[in-house]
Amino acid sequence: MRNRTYLLWSLLLGLLFMTYACSDDTPGGGSGGSSVMSVDWPEGEDVPLEAQMGAVQELDFHADQNWTTSVSQDWLEVEPSSGGAGDYTLKLSVIKPNDTGDVRTATLSLISGSTPLRITIIQEEYIRVEKETYNVPAEGGNLDINFFTTIDQGTPDNPNFNVYSSGADWITDRQAAATRADEDTYNVQLRVLPNEGKQSRTTQFYFVKEPFDNDHANNYILATATIVQAGQGSGTSESYEEDGKVVVLQEHTAGEGIPLVIMGDGFLDTDITSGYYEQVMDKAVEHLFTEHPISEMAEYFDIYCVQVVSPNGNFGVGEENYGETALGCWMETGTSTGVGGNDETVQQYAQKVEGIDLDDTQVVVILNSDAYKGTNYNYWYTDGTPSNFSIAYFPIIGNLESEDFRRVLVHETVGHGIGKLHDEYSYEENPLMPDDEIAQTQQQQEDFGWWLNVDFTDDEQAVLWSPFLFDPRYDDQGLGIFEGACTYMSGAYRSTEESMMNGNTMGFNAPSRRALYNNIIKRGEGRTPTLEEFIDFDQQTYVKPTQTRAAAPSRPFGRPRTVRLDRPLGR
Known part of the structure; x- marks a missing residue:
């Protein structure tokens, strides 16, 4: 399967380098007078870069006064990006691999005065x-x-x-x-x-x-x-008699009842009549209550199963490329774990539950596939009001007894959906969390009460989980301030090395458990519990997990997605 090939870049060795030069007789860069810039590269030739992320090319550059740079494409980065008079070596770096299937180019502009010096950067490899x-x-x-x-x-x-x-x-x-x-x-x-x-x-x-x-x-x-x-259950549905029927799986015995609606996509009529659909839904509910604290709070939930008959099992490939299934579910390609569906159709099926309030409903959509995918969508309105409506999409990863299926279900549905928790893992290709993303996350923390398991300070006195750091009752839980969260290596912090929101192991850490407990009590009883109330509950019910259930971290998923609504749900 592995084809061995190589690439030999011709660097035109021995060729005398000519000079790109630009002069401007108008004042520029804050120093006035004539502006002269030059780059040592063969005149009229594009600057090549290899296709992979991390590929680098260097250019020797001279300016006689202040200068800045700009690039026309987001896959290219230049360092330094500005400076004063002098000689420099510009480092051109590829920050996104060329996965376009074609040659791609970008323009590097060196700006000093009113006349920029423009250089074409090219990736011919694809x-x-x-x-x-x-x-x-x-x-x-x-x-x-x-x-x-x-x-x-x-x-x-x-x-x-x-x-x-x-x-x-x-x-x-x-x-x-x-x-x-x-x-x-x-x-x-x-x-x-x-x-x-x-x-x-x-x-x-x-x-x-x-x-x-x-x-x-x-x-x-x-x-x-x-x-x-396709699986053995593939083909086409002939009867839609069971489509849209609602089965009550559980009624609440505490609080006012938090609605949770579970449904499947890509299941045929025969999957329902054979009992396979019911088997999948029952296993999902079983997995739902396997981690603390929700394992001790199942009585707050009303759980409904909506039967969904798909014409076939052909899911879409690529983001928002809706499939031929009843809910139009799609899966992203490559190493991406993104998955979704037609949210409006999902809402319509959820409304099959009589009297349901979508704004307070967690929906679970299970795809009849073994692919390793998972994404949760949280919603808020254009007026800045958050909604408790959420949709968690994921397949039957591996099989019904798979530990990956259980862990992804808990991570997406319980963590992102019910707990409004952020991811605690990071990717090396995401070195630093941008300031605008930090600001947006902090705003949603303050306004919505979301993402309370991450923070953007390493100050023990100021971090969101500070009370746990100084409480001796939590000394044995590995709490601290660890850099790397929200999928970024730096700029965001988490409270433990490992957790359900990181590698899907070791359960939910204390800040996450508190957020889950608070959200369930708020929605189930209409009040906000105190910190000490949570700690009393936590101390009585929490059992420190071992590695026996999830010995190795699973692959991380893309961050939870938020959707802005411009009209009421279900309309």
Whole structure:
């Protein structure tokens, strides 16, 4: 499966460098007089950059007065971005890999005075797959993935690109390496084994720039092909008699009742009549109450199951590319774990529950697929009013007994949805949280009471979970101030090294448990509990988790998404 190729950049060694130069006789940069800038690069030639994130090119630059820079595309970064008179080495960096499937360019503008010096930056390396999605029947068969690349071929010991799979054991190679069809076109020859399961299954093939760093995989992926194989339950629905029927799974015995509506997408009529749909929903409810504190507060919830009959199990591929299923669910490609559906249709099905208040409802949508995806959507109105309405989308990851299925369900539904918790993990490709995102998150913390498990200070006296840091009753819970949260490596802080909102292990930490407890009491009893009330509850019921349930962290997901509403829900 791995095709060994290499790329040899020609740097025009031995060529005498000419000079880009720009002069301006008007005052500029605060120093007045003539402005002269020059860059050592062959005149009239574009500056090349390789395709992967982190690729770098340097330019020697001279200015005789103050200067600044600007770039026309967000995939390019230049350092330094400004300076005074003198000689500089500009570092051009790729901050997003070229996954466009085509050549891409950007313009670097060096500005001093009124006449900028403009230089074209070009990425000629790319890989383009013939199709981004391949649908395979349940019985399997042979499959060829064709792709085109501008990257030169190399040797087995010195490849310049490769093809990797996400490790599905139901796909085998028909050839040991990609086969070259012509000068720039190749194909990967595969055999897809029969799918004996009910649900569809999904895997990806990644086309990456070498040398490849597995710890920073996203930096090197230039193209992705997704393979979706139908399950034994695939086909088309013939009867919609069961569609829209509501089954009451649980009635509250404490408080006023918090509505939770669970439904599935991509299930056929036969999945409902056979009892499989009910089996999936029952298992989901069982998983829902497996982590503290919600495990001790199940009596506050009214739980309803809405039966949804899909015409088929064909989910959409790509963000907001609605599928052919009843709820139009879609899944993002590549390493992205994003998933969603037609929110308005989901609301209509939730309203099958008589008298339900959508603004106070948590909805769970389970996709009949084994893909590793998960996204929760929280809602607020244009007037700045938050809504308790939330939709958590995720597939049956692996199978019904899979620990990943349980953990993702809890992370998305309980953590993001009910607790309004932020993610506590970070990606190395997100080095520093931007100031505008920090400001927006802080505003929602203050106005909505969301995201109270993260903060933006390392001051023990000021951080949101400060009371726990100085309470001896919490000395053994590993609490502190750890940099890295909200998917960023720096600028945001979390309270523990590991947690359910980080690697989906070790349960919810104390700040998260407090947020969950407060939100359930607010919605269930209409009051705000005190800190000491929560601590009394927590001390009586909390049992420190061990690693036996989730020995290894699972892959992180994209951050929770917020949706602004310009009209009431369900209308």
